[in-house]
Amino acid sequence: MKRSLLLLLTIVCHSLYAQTVIPIQIIPGGHILVKASINGVEGNFVFDTGGGLHVVTKKFADKLRNFPKQDGGFTGFRATGERIDADLYTADLLTLDGFTVKSPTVAVIDANFGPIDGLISLMSFQQTPFTIDYEQKRLIIETDKSLAARKKAAKAIIPLQLERNRDKSLDIFAYFTLENKLTLQFLLDSGAGNNVFRFNAKNIPALGIDVNDTTKVKRIAHKSEIDTSFKSSIYHTKVGSLAAKAAPMVKAEGINASFVEGLIYDGIVSINWLGKLLTIDLAKSEMLIVY
Template sequence: MKVNYVICLLLLLPFHSFCQSVNKDEIPFELLPSGHILVKAKIDNVQGNFIFDTGAGITVFTKTFFKKLVHTTLEDGGYTAFRATGERVDLDLYRVADFEFGGLKKAEEEISYADFDIAGIDGIISLKLLESRPFTIDFEKKVLRLESPANLAMIKRTAKKLPVQLEQSREKSLVIFSYFKINDKLNLQLALDAGAGKDIYRLNTKYLKPLNVDIADTLKVKKIQKKSEMNEAFASTIYITHLKTLAADDQPTINVKDFSVQFVNGLIYDGIIWINWLGKRITFDLQDKMLLVQR
């Protein structure tokens, strides 16, 4: 699983404040220049700004925000996670009271916190919070909409259906995947990650050879070393190049062509991709293990 604490530092880009919608079923968001989705939520009567991250696995607050909360309970057991790069992270888990996310209200929620600070960001909200509630990310209206059964039925009649696979870990974290065909050759299961950042497509380095990528060709392939933001002793080797096509296996018209890709050594998945490009509206129906995409 991936726990994305620092969100690649891209969030240092400036953003503007935004107001909560009157319609509690529509949660407004700001789409940051980095491609991340910024939302508001209230926990224990404290409002904060959070990145909505479908690849995070677990909801994580900053230490500064966590200290503002009065009603928190430390759990006896912890959780060991792995960032997508393979870096191990050992987490303490807490129960926090009164989690409000638009019209969704939970008396308590399981979270963790980490000692990082990014201006204007109070943490990451994971997909786990919404696993039992269908919702739509509407990039045109810039709202995250909690869908009623009637609305969901209407969407199903016209949207493209993209099957997803759920990675549940001890009922504490949730990440979703779908199959995509790369260069009309490999059919890989990729994590769908709203927190990856703009135009991010990452593949495991074991697919360099099958995709005929020659890392010795320095004119076409750039090699970089990226240190972890959490542990400077941990670094990833990354090869950056271009590939021809990436298309959803079940919906080939959902595709991207001539795109920049990062091959990451030690990646724990086949790959990771951002999701904003899939469609103008993306409805998550996790009970039926389906994304409903409207382009």
């Protein structure tokens, strides 16, 4: 009897802590690639905390059945200010290796992303905390118990600010200190790749950067991969330091920065540099970090 009770308790405890573990790839540019299926059709997707809403290419959408178009659409803006108009569709199921979402809204964009079929956004994780494990290359869906353990082990906690747009898109932001001079709110964007630091060019004067010093600053014109007629000016230079306002020990130094004209945010940063384990709890608007 005692042995049976012990076995039962072991099973119950395991189920409380057992997380759904989804394998990911970190491709050369640093993007997080995950296998996912929509209505049973599998594809390669970027897991994108800065993507706003789920997106598939038209080529992938053409493979889907039971994928009705919604009457309304969605107009959004890329960080550079480029306008994107997308048709919206309703899928039956979105599945990531054991994690399933019913009736997600998906935008369809007529663009060529090569072997990438689209992106998975934060929209399906509003009540589902998850961890990005960069070392073990895993996306982990947390339980209440495992989340409590993550919080206990966290070396830093960063408050998040959530931007919801018409309950159709969702992005996350946090405050950072740049060069110990400016406190700015940046979009946290796993879809940016590795070690990407893009700042609004309007902050150049406050940082004392001379854009005419070609030995330190390189100016380029960047062409959009979606609307190739859309270009933005970018200034590349070195920046000494960037630190999380709420956790100054989380920092990057000697970074290669890009200052973008017309950026609609204070800035955009990738998230790989924050730590090796990042737990995002949207319901509590916080990120737990192990570095």
